[in-house]
Amino acid sequence: xxNPVIAHTLPNGMLVLLKEARSAPVxxxxxxxxxxxxxxxxGRTGVSHWVEHMLFKxxxxxxxxxxxxxxxxxxxxxNGFTWIDYTAYYETLPADRIxxxxxxxxxxMVNALFEEAEVASERTVIISELEGYAxxxxxxxxxxxxxxxxxxxxxxxxxxxxxxxxxxxxxxDLYDHYQTFYMxxxxxxxxxxxxxxxxxxxxAEASFADLPAGPSLPPAPAAEPPPQAERRVTVRRPGxxxxxxxxxLAPGCRSPDFAPLAILDAAxxxxxxxxxxxxxxxxxxxxxxxxxxxxxxLAASAWSSISPSRDPYLFELGATASEGVDPAAIEAxxxxxxxxxxxxxxxxxxxxxxxxxxxxxxxxxGESVTNQAMQLGMWEALDSYRRVDTxxxxxxxxxAEDVRRVAQRYLTESRRTVGQFIPTEEA
Amino acid sequence: MSYxxxxxxxxxxxxxxMVALIRRNPGAPxxxxxxxxxxxxxxxxxxxxxxxxxxxxxxxxxxxxxxxQQIVAETEGRGCSVSAGGGTQASGFAGKALAEDLPLILExxxxxxxxxxxxxxxxxxxxxxxxxxxxESEQDTGYRASMAAQAMLYPPGHPFSRPSSGSLASVAAxxxxxxxxxxxxxxxxLTSIAVVGDIDPPAVVAELERRFADWQVAAAPxxxxxxxxxxxxxxxRRTISMPGKVQSDLIWxxxxxxxxxxxxxGAMIANMILGQIGMGGRLGEQVREEQGMAYYCYSDIDADLxxxxxxAAAGVSPENVEPAVEAILAEIEQFRAEGPTDEEIDxxxxxxxxxxxxxxxxxxxxxxxxxGIERHGxxxxxxxRYPAIIAAVDREQVAAAAQKYLSTESxxxxxxxxx
Numbered sequence: 002x003x004n005p006v007i008a009h010t011l012p013n014g015m016l017v018l019l020k021e022a023r024s025a026p027v028x029x030x031x032x033x034x035x036x037x038x039x040x041x042x043x044g045r046t047g048v049s050h051w052v053e054h055m056l057f058k059x060x061x062x063x064x065x066x067x068x069x070x071x072x073x074x075x076x077x078x079x080n081g082f083t084w085i086d087y088t089a090y091y092e093t094l095p096a097d098r099i100x101x102x103x104x105x106x107x108x109x110m111v112n113a114l115f116e117e118a119e120v121a122s123e124r125t126v127i128i129s130e131l132e133g134y135a136x137x138x139x140x141x142x143x144x145x146x147x148x149x150x151x152x153x154x155x156x157x158x159x160x161x162x163x164x165x166x167x168x169x170x171x172x173x174d175l176y177d178h179y180q181t182f183y184m185x186x187x188x189x190x191x192x193x194x195x196x197x198x199x200x201x202x203x204x205a206e207a208s209f210a211d212l213p214a215g216p217s218l219p220p221a222p223a224a225e226p227p228p229q230a231e232r233r234v235t236v237r238r239p240g241x242x243x244x245x246x247x248x249x250l251a252p253g254c255r256s257p258d259f260a261p262l263a264i265l266d267a268a269x270x271x272x273x274x275x276x277x278x279x280x281x282x283x284x285x286x287x288x289x290x291x292x293x294x295x296x297x298x299l300a301a302s303a304w305s306s307i308s309p310s311r312d313p314y315l316f317e318l319g320a321t322a323s324e325g326v327d328p329a330a331i332e333a334x335x336x337x338x339x340x341x342x343x344x345x346x347x348x349x350x351x352x353x354x355x356x357x358x359x360x361x362x363x364x365x366x367g368e369s370v371t372n373q374a375m376q377l378g379m380w381e382a383l384d385s386y387r388r389v390d391t392x393x394x395x396x397x398x399x400x401a402e403d404v405r406r407v408a409q410r411y412l413t414e415s416r417r418t419v420g421q422f423i424p425t426e427e428a
Numbered sequence: 429m430s431y432x433x434x435x436x437x438x439x440x441x442x443x444x445x446m447v448a449l450i451r452r453n454p455g456a457p458x459x460x461x462x463x464x465x466x467x468x469x470x471x472x473x474x475x476x477x478x479x480x481x482x483x484x485x486x487x488x489x490x491x492x493x494x495x496x497q498q499i500v501a502e503t504e505g506r507g508c509s510v511s512a513g514g515g516t517q518a519s520g521f522a523g524k525a526l527a528e529d530l531p532l533i534l535e536x537x538x539x540x541x542x543x544x545x546x547x548x549x550x551x552x553x554x555x556x557x558x559x560x561x562x563x564e565s566e567q568d569t570g571y572r573a574s575m576a577a578q579a580m581l582y583p584p585g586h587p588f589s590r591p592s593s594g595s596l597a598s599v600a601a602x603x604x605x606x607x608x609x610x611x612x613x614x615x616x617x618l619t620s621i622a623v624v625g626d627i628d629p630p631a632v633v634a635e636l637e638r639r640f641a642d643w644q645v646a647a648a649p650x651x652x653x654x655x656x657x658x659x660x661x662x663x664x665r666r667t668i669s670m671p672g673k674v675q676s677d678l679i680w681x682x683x684x685x686x687x688x689x690x691x692x693x694g695a696m697i698a699n700m701i702l703g704q705i706g707m708g709g710r711l712g713e714q715v716r717e718e719q720g721m722a723y724y725c726y727s728d729i730d731a732d733l734x735x736x737x738x739x740a741a742a743g744v745s746p747e748n749v750e751p752a753v754e755a756i757l758a759e760i761e762q763f764r765a766e767g768p769t770d771e772e773i774d775x776x777x778x779x780x781x782x783x784x785x786x787x788x789x790x791x792x793x794x795x796x797x798x799x800g801i802e803r804h805g806x807x808x809x810x811x812x813r814y815p816a817i818i819a820a821v822d823r824e825q826v827a828a829a830a831q832k833y834l835s836t837e838s839x840x841x842x843x844x845x846x847x
Contacts, residue, residue, distance in 0.1 A: 076782015
């Protein structure tokens with residue numbers, strides 16, 4: 002049995018989550034900030050992601066270029082990432098070096114320099130990152146679908162931001178965002194690994210307890226108004242194949258309907274690995290979309306997904322068309338699978354299969370301290386770390402009727418945005 | 429038959445020559461299986477390019493008494509997976525399961541390796557998926573630059589001159605009979621399998637004995653042999669124009685070395701310093717951190733059974749192609765001329781030995797390491813010896829490898845982008 006999670010809130014409001022995991026001499030330190038593209042205002046899209054980059058660009062204690070060397074010299078790996086609702090950083094190290102992770106994170110929570118020269122050089126790095134994504138037809142379609150699916154909520158813009166905003170962003174914009182959101186009371190520290198939890202908590206207190214709490218956070222973004230009609234977007238550019246992507250406005254992860262929607266997703270394309278970092282198994286080929294689209298020769302691949310989010314986001318379906326297949330036929334086949342579930346629900350055998358798949362995916366995720374900490378931190382940033390455990394119970398409580406009900410309620414024509422990418426002849 | 433119990437890992441040779449590597453890792457209630465048959469695209473005729481990859485992928489499409497649909501229903505239904513594929517030098521297979529389901533995945537993997545059925549309808553479905561994948565690759569700037577670089581580095585007919593996934597024309601031409609014939613090259617004496625997880629090693633040995641005992645192949649095994657390419661004697665450059673793209677991928681490359689080469693460790697550490705450690709070594713520091721020209725700039729060395737490329741890559745705006753090439757060449761030239769600093773050597777050695785425990789944390793990581801150790805005959809005690817091997821690599825060895833292999837006078841350069 003795995004050890005319990007110890008939760009401790011420091012006086013400055015920062016939550017510390019600790020979990021002892023002794024199976025390998027490794028430990029991981031994660032810090033999560035409740036900030037992402039969700040918290041961005043018009044003209045400043047991409048600011049959260051850019052701030053994340055700047056946290057690797059030096060503090061007075063750890064000058065630019067030294068952080069990566071320091072971690073490498075200690076046998077560790079590190080990274081950071083920004084998503085719609087959160088920004089996270091981690092260092093995974095040999096267990097006897099984990100103090101370095103705490104040192105780095107407590108330092109850069111308050112001391113990041115944001116030097117003008119580094120801001121300038123990072124601007125072109127981030128535009129280069131954007132241009133890399135902009136080489137992919139899937140990106141063009143995905144951005145068009147998100148842009149149409151949301152009219153007011155910031156989920157409509159890409160996490161990396163709009164190019165024009167990136168070109169205009171100033172050091173003051175970045176620093177202001179950092180000062181607003183990088184505060185102990187907006188952060189969660191997660192430590193998992195081969196350590197004594199009491200000693201580790203004392204170490205965390207020594208690193209973070211003296212950092213001052215920040216002011217209260219800006220108000221939540223505007224809610225997305227309920228959509229009244231289907232929206233459609235078509236992207237025509239040179240490309241290797243036609244793609245279809247359909248997004249239905251669906252509730253966030255705090256809704257009681259999230260678990261039935263997760264089962265619905267699993268019925269369509271298998272229970273997913275719960276981590277970003279691999280280690281799970283492929284479960285889509287025995288689910289509904291693969292036989293209906295891929296085995297029938299309509300598509301080379303087909304998928305569905307629901308990402309846990311703070312505010313209502315998208316339940317998505319998509320496919321890559323086989324050569325010569327009209328994207329309209331792909332769209333019809335995807336929608337037909339949704340309609341079948343709306344009419345007939347799913348079988349008990351699909352429910353029990355999904356539960357077993359979820360149990361397996363959780364076990365695979367538990368092999369690595371990095372993945373364990375990622376799960377705890379992500380759920381705490383979105384809702385509560387307890388969801389890591391309770392989600393399996395929530396899923397077990399879902400009935401076939403619940404799945405049909407959520408399919409009928411959310412996967413409706415008026416809640417959907419349909420995107421098609423149609424390849425044009427090369428110029 | 430022989431047992432070699434080296435610390436925690438058990439090496440067991442089956443009577444048919446197949447090698448089993450077994451290690452108990454009770455950290456999670458799971459088990460990982462990794463394996464390979466050392467046959468690959470290096471053995472296929474170039475007009476049948478993609479045959480090894482296609483053959484590997486077809487193994488899950490029907491094996492023993494099970495159809496593809498039964499294989500995925502039974503395995504995925506329990507949250508397990510089985511997979512197989514092919515590459516230039518070896519054809520890999522894998523399985524992952526909750527520990528309680530290990531017997532199922534070993535049964536299915538044995539059927540896949542020994543008794544694949546190659547159903548015609550499944551072959552055609554897979555072909556369609558491969559062709560779509562190839563069309564997508566054809567429009568991928570990184571793939572196109574990489575393929576152009578390899579085609580300049582290696583002469584026509586050399587297995588590294590072409591992609592293991594084949595071309596639209598060659599994959600279209602592969603018949604079901606070609607797949608059946610290529611599968612006859614699968615031989616237990618060229619096969620190793622690693623099983624790592626919350627398992628009882630003697631019971632796994634017995635299960636493997638039972639599942640693979642009847643894998644007998646009359647023909648002698650034919651191993652992959654990859655010849656060295658003639659040395660480069662000039663600069664070759666190729667530009668691929670791809671309408672609709674925004675960014676260019678550029679690749680500089682020279683010939684590298686085999687894993688078995690005596691200067692492997694020197695070259696591996698030279699590569700780490702040049703383009704890996706931290707944010708992409710010296711190349712990342714210069715091209716990304718200093719000049720802000722690219723989101724990624726790194727180097728990589730493919731030292732395996734054959735001497736693959738030693739390459740540096742970056743993704744840049746079209747107007748930055750020339751400045752990025754100049755910056756990469758300048759870093760390579762300086763590294764060749766001056767070698768690494770003592771601090772860089774210390775950092776690289778500390779990273780390689782320190783991070784060993786991270787690479788061996790999961791059952792997947794351990795199983796992959798065991799298969800690599802077996803492929804290159806590094807010995808059952810390799811992981812124990814590794815820190816001493818790394819500690820013994822000195823500055824001179826690293827500098828010598830950089831001077832021997834890297835070049836700013838004879839290299840290939842491929843650029844794919846908006847053009």
